[in-house]
Structures are given as structure tokens and as C-alpha cells.
Amino acid sequence: MLEVPINRITTLNDEQPNMDAPYVLYWMIAFRRVNYNFSLQRAIEWANKLSKPLLIFEPMTIDYPMASIRFHKFAIEGMKDIQKQRIAEKEYVRAHDFRRFMHKNIEDFLVEVPEKDPLEYLNLKFDEKLIEPMLKKYELVDFNKVNTQDFLNNLNVDKSVEVSDVVGGYNAAKSRLDLFAKKGFNDYSKLRSHPSEDASSQLSPYFHFGHISTYEVFEKIISSESWSVENIDPNFVGRREGWWGGSANLESFFDELITWRELGYHTCVKRANYDQYQSLPDWAIKTLDDHANDEREYIYDLSEFTNANTHDEIWNAAQNQLKTEGRIHNYLRMLWGKKILEWTPNPQIALSYLIDLNDRFALDGRDPNSYSGVFWILGRYDRAWGPERPIYGKIRYMTSKSTATKFNLKPYLEKWSVGSTV
């Protein structure tokens, strides 16, 4: 097993290991999987070094402050991918700028990859005797022995957000990945924006919960079209496509999987106020402010938005998908957000509604990438667009009418229109 790279390790205190302890405890929060997992690999290094058994504890927290800590840890872990020094301390305000950095340094990240099966390298194998006393002592739940629905019914969390049919966990993530590699990926660059097509990976919730590694997804895709790091083209600096030296599908999928994902983490780590209105670029704040008092033709409150109760059939369908399934199709999520900006009294209220709806209902809510999506609505990573319009100012404008012209929405609307029985 290769050593965990030093730049992926954070020392939290100066204490020496307690040699009398019966085991090394791995507190599995951010990367809830046993494959391609540097954290687990590090725990195994310690277990082997100290000749102690490894105990993996996967906790579940329900109070928001803990969730916030988990979110931040997750963000920091992910950020280590791109903390490869030189120009790395700065903040990137656009994907365009970030790509230059990625293009130059990506090979370094692709060399130091986590092991597929780090548990194979554990010297002391699984000891059943260690488990039962732990379960008793701390009153822990073994979900293989407890009915999940019963457990949820007795849990002290918000039950108004109903469970989604989307299945969590590594196995579901792997099935989804296999299906995507075999089918959706082949039309990815052409169809990913089409709401009625099944061409996007839909892996975001699994990344958010750490159920699958981006490394595993990356390896699956490159093996499917025999791509290797030698394909990276030193030309195309600063260009969106072409520098990976792969198919159009690979170029556009890697732009999502790697460039945009890393950029989102980068922003959350570098900007303490990443979730605040004031973190938007100056030009966006100025133009939104210039139009804060513009007349709004429609205004809805949070409850009306939540219940998909607007005048717009497309918007309601998108919200219904979010409320029911815990996600919105990529393209429609942009339109969905733009309309919230348009139909609220001011952009600060719009932002608070966007964050509430996204974090409450989306399976990938609270993820750095969620914040990329939400803040993009208000101008982050984007540029000014003319002509200047009411409410939006120079913020990129979108309409349901154009969306309906561009795509065949019929199958999507049949599935997700409010009251639809399909």
C-alpha cells in the first residue's frame, strides 16, 4: 500500500498515541466507503504501525451544528485535491481561471491516488468479539439488524421532508455509475441538458455523502475510452474544451466531475463567507442593488415556493421533482433558481429561499457544489450580460419560454407536473 501523501494529512493535536488503547478508531464521517479512501488508508497505516486492530465507527448526527462541522471537514478533505501549492493560495472567481491551474497541475493529482481496497493491507483482520461490547457500551445501532423505517419513525428529525426513492449507499452508486458509463455517457455532451433525457450521471448525492469516490468514477470513464494522462494537451490553455485530449463526452463530463467540483470546494475553503450574499462578485452586487426596487410582476413566499404553487408549470414541475425526489434536472435547476430571484422582493430574500429549498430538499444539499449552483444564479463564476433587464440587471437572464422552445419538455412535465399520476 502506498503511503498517504503528506499534503492530505492534517494534524489536529500534538498528543502521542495511547499505547494502552485496545484499537485504532476511525471515525468515518466524510468518506463513508472502504474504497479509494485516503482517510481510511491513514487509519490503516496507524493500525499496522501500532499493531492494533482497526475499529471503524460510522456516526450519524442530527443536530445542525454537528452537520456543519461535518460539512466543513468534508470540504477540507476534498480541497486537498487542489491544494497543490504554487498559485494555489489564491481564490478563483471563474471556472475559466481555475481551469488554467487545473490544466497545469492535474497530472500531480492523478499520480497520488487512493488505494481501491485499503482494507486488504490491514494486518490484524476483523475481530467479531470487538463489536458486541461496543454496541452495548455506547448503545449503538447496527442497521443490518434494525428496521430502517422503524428507526426513522422514532428519530427526532424533521419528518415533513419525506424519504426519496433514490437509494443511497455504495452499491446503488456503483450501479448508477455502471449504467451511466454504459449508456448516458455516450450522449453526455449532446443530451446532458435535456430534461427529458437520462444522460447525466446523477451521482451528486453519492459524492455528497461520500458513498463513492470521484477517483473510482474517473477510472471507470478513462478505462471505457482508453484515456491516459499522456492525452492531456499542453495547448488549449484556458479553454473549456480540448485540453483533456479525450472525446467531447469526456471533456464535458470531466469539466463537471473535476473542474467544477474542485472549484466549488476551493471557494468554500478559501472564502469564510461563501454562504453569504456579500461573497458575490462586486459587479453582481452592484447590478442587483441597482435593481432591488424594480417592480416584481409575481411575488411568492417560501411556503408557496415550497408547495410548487406558482403560475409557471415548468417551475412547479421542477420544484415538485425537488420536493419528491430530492433533486432537480441540471438545466432546470438553473431556470428554477433564476425565477426565484425574479419572484421575490429582493435578491437577499431570494438567496435565503434558494438556500432553504436546496438544503432542505436536495439530497446533495449543503454540499459545496450546491453552493456553486445557488450562487451561480446570482452571478458567481459568471460574467455580466446585456442588455440590462429589470430585476436581473446584468445577471444572466433565463426564461421558461426559451426553455420550452429549446427542449422537448413533454415527458418531463408528464412525470413531474403537480398532480401528475404518471
Add this chain to the structure above:
DNA sequence: ATCGGCTCGCGCAA
């Protein structure tokens, strides 16, 4: 169907 204009900021070449 395709194109230019609208508009801003970054990196880089000159």
C-alpha cells in the same frame, strides 16, 4: 439555422 450585440474581468502577448 446562425450570428452579433449586449457586458465584465482575468491572463497573457505585445
Add this chain to the structure above:
DNA sequence: TGCGCGAAGCCGAT
């Protein structure tokens, strides 16, 4: 200092 370029836009002209 000027130029190319950009998460997916919109609109009107050709």
C-alpha cells in the same frame, strides 16, 4: 495596452 475567452442566455436581424 489590447485581445481572447468564458455553465448552458436572450433577442432581433439575416
